[in-house]
Each structure stands twice: as C-alpha cells, then as structure tokens.
Amino acid sequence: MISIIITGYxxxxxxxxxxxxxxxxRIKDKFELIVTAPDEETLNVAKTYALKDKRIKLLKDxxxxxxxxxxxxxxxxxxxxxxxxxxxxxVSENSIQLLIDxxxxxxxxxxxxxxxxxxxxxxxxxxxxxxxxxxxxQWRKKAKFISCSGYLYAIRKELLQPMxxxxxxxxxxxxHIVKNKGYGIxxxxxxxxxxxxxxxxxxxxxxxxxxxxxxxQIKYIFKEKNIDRSLTKESAGIFQVLKYxxxxxxxxxxxxxxxxxxxxxxxxxxxxxxKKTEFKKVWVRIExxx
Numbered sequence: 687m688i689s690i691i692i693t694g695y696x697x698x699x700x701x702x703x704x705x706x707x708x709x710x711x712r713i714k715d716k717f718e719l720i721v722t723a724p725d726e727e728t729l730n731v732a733k734t735y736a737l738k739d740k741r742i743k744l745l746k747d748x749x750x751x752x753x754x755x756x757x758x759x760x761x762x763x764x765x766x767x768x769x770x771x772x773x774x775x776x777v778s779e780n781s782i783q784l785l786i787d788x789x790x791x792x793x794x795x796x797x798x799x800x801x802x803x804x805x806x807x808x809x810x811x812x813x814x815x816x817x818x819x820x821x822x823x824q825w826r827k828k829a830k831f832i833s834c835s836g837y838l839y840a841i842r843k844e845l846l847q848p849m850x851x852x853x854x855x856x857x858x859x860x861x862h863i864v865k866n867k868g869y870g871i872x873x874x875x876x877x878x879x880x881x882x883x884x885x886x887x888x889x890x891x892x893x894x895x896x897x898x899x900x901x902x903q904i905k906y907i908f909k910e911k912n913i914d915r916s917l918t919k920e921s922a923g924i925f926q927v928l929k930y931x932x933x934x935x936x937x938x939x940x941x942x943x944x945x946x947x948x949x950x951x952x953x954x955x956x957x958x959x960x961k962k963t964e965f966k967k968v969w970v971r972i973e974x975x976x
Contacts, residue, residue, distance in 0.1 A: 688717035688786060689765030689843075693752055694773025698727040705735045705742065707776040713783055717741060721773070722759055724749030728773060753853040760846050769840045770856075771799075771879065777838055781877035785840040788872045795845050795869025796861060798826060799838030799877040810939050811890060815883035817930050817943065824926075826873040833861040834871060836897075838879035845869065855897055858904050887946075894950050 690708060694701055701721065708719060721732040722745040729744050736742040745762070747755035760768075767789055769782055781799060788797045801819050805812035826832045834841070836857035845867055849859045864871055884890040924944065931937040 687765045688713065688715045688767050688769060688782075689763035690717055690719045690769045690771070690782065691756070691759055691763070692719070692721045692771055692773050693755055694721065694723040694728045695749075696725050696727060697723070697773040698731045700776075701728050701731050701773040702735070703776045704771070704773050705732065707779070708771075708782065709735075709739065710779050711777070711782045712780060713786070715786065718743060718764060720745055720759060720763065722747050722755050723773065724755075750851060753849045753856055753859075754851045756856055757848050757851070760843070760848075763843065766843055767840055768843050768846075769838070770836070771838045772836070775801075775837050775879050775881045778876075778878035778880070781838065781874070781879065782840075784874045784877045785838070788874055789840060789842065791872070793870055794872045795864035795867065796834050796839060796841040797872045797874050797877075798832060798834040799879045800826075800873070800875045801835050801837045801881050802878050804880050804882045805885065807936075809885065810942070811883070811885045811887070813936060813939050814890070814943050814946075817927065817940065819881075820930065821927060823875065827875065831865060832871050832873055833858050835879070837881055838877060842869075854903050862904055890946075891950065891953070895954055 692704055719742045723729050724747050729746060732744055736744055785797045788794055803815040803819055805815045807813045807816050834857045841860055845864055853859045861871060884893050931940045
C-alpha cells in the first residue's frame, strides 16, 4: 500500500489543487491520501474532498512544525512506501507512479521528484528560481548521492526514524538516513512538481535560510563533513552557473545571485552556528510563495 502525505499550514487556496492533481494520477497500488495541517481553514477545504473520496484522511497536527507533524503521521500511516509533498505545490499527472516504479529496485531507499518553478524568468527573483532549479536538476541527474526535494519524494517507511523537532529540512534529514542505512537515492526527472518560489528578496532569504540552513544543520546531526550543499560546493559550480544567462540583463542578475548566495551562507553561519537561533524563528511562513 502507498501512503501519500500532504503537509500544510494556512493553505486553503492551494490545498484543493494539490489534492486534485494527486487524484488525477493513475496509481496502480492501493493508496491513502493523508492531509495534515494545524489550521481549520486548510482542513475544512480538504474535508470537502474527503467527503467524496474515502481514500482521503485528515489529521490535525499540534502546530509544532513540519518535523513534529511528520513524526506523528509516520506512526499512523498504513503504507510501506510514503510519498511526501506540500499543500502549496501540485504534481504532474503520473508523477507519483513514476516515483513508485523506481522503488522496485530494492537497493533504492528513496526517490526525488523534479521541482519546476511557476515563476516567470522575466523578473529577477523568477529568473533566480529558474536558474537554481535547473542547476539542481542537472546535478541530480549525474551525482552519485543526491538529497530528495521536500516538494515531492517517495521513501520506504522501514527506513524512517523520528527526527528532531527542530529539524529545518526533513528532506535532507531523511535523505541522510537513507544514505547511512546503505540505500541509494534515485531521481525521477519526469515526476514534476510545480512550485511558486518567492518574489521578494526578504522572502527569498527566509526560504533559503531554512532550506540551505537545513543542510548546514545536517553536519552536526550526523557528524558529517561531506554535505552535498555548502558555500564551498556552490563555489565550485560557479562557472556552470555563468553559462545559464542568455542576455545582458540575465548575466547581471546572475552576478547578483552569486553575491546573494554568499550573503545567505554567511547569514546561515551567523544565525544557526553562532547565535543558535531557535527553530521557530528560522521556520517561518513565506507569504509570497502562496
């Protein structure tokens, strides 16, 4: 059995589309679709779908953050394979079955989907989103070890273990659990998940501090030095990034992005490593992605 989990928080405007796109997928196995959120607005919208489809189940979490909600759900799900996604994104048709198919290989413990921005490249932040997702896409196609995208990934339930409630990136945490248990992580590039990325610099910093900061945090949780995302590793790919722009404006935006990423990593080091900023101040809602 497959358990599909949608986590959300104050996303009544987007949860409907997230559910509808999953139900459009032709999933061969029996599945349950669990929607979890701490707020009534999101759950009330999801309830309208649950009344029509018995495969949909609702679970109100305690509002302690996504890691806490997932820890609770992992104890309740019936599936041997879990598919995790968010309430503010939506998947392409057949994307879920493609993830599941790759787990037929017993050596594979998890499979990442392929995030695609809905943002236009005509704005600077939209261009940044398209550039960065394309760079990650190319990296995932050829890297020996990849981390899953939290927007959409599948994982074997047997490999999971409770994560600390202050974990910034559940996808990074679970990816390293899979790695440490001797399993591989595959990439399903046709499993598209459509994502609206931030359209303001302040929101961009908030989101990237949470996601990139999660990888910085992994070093200390697992006591690993060779983490797949860091300022050093990003610096090594700078020449690849400079091949992406097609116009003078895009080249200028790319240079700005390079300096923005340096600033971001310095901010992460200061806030998380030095100040030890608490989870609730880092894990904040990004309004412009809704």
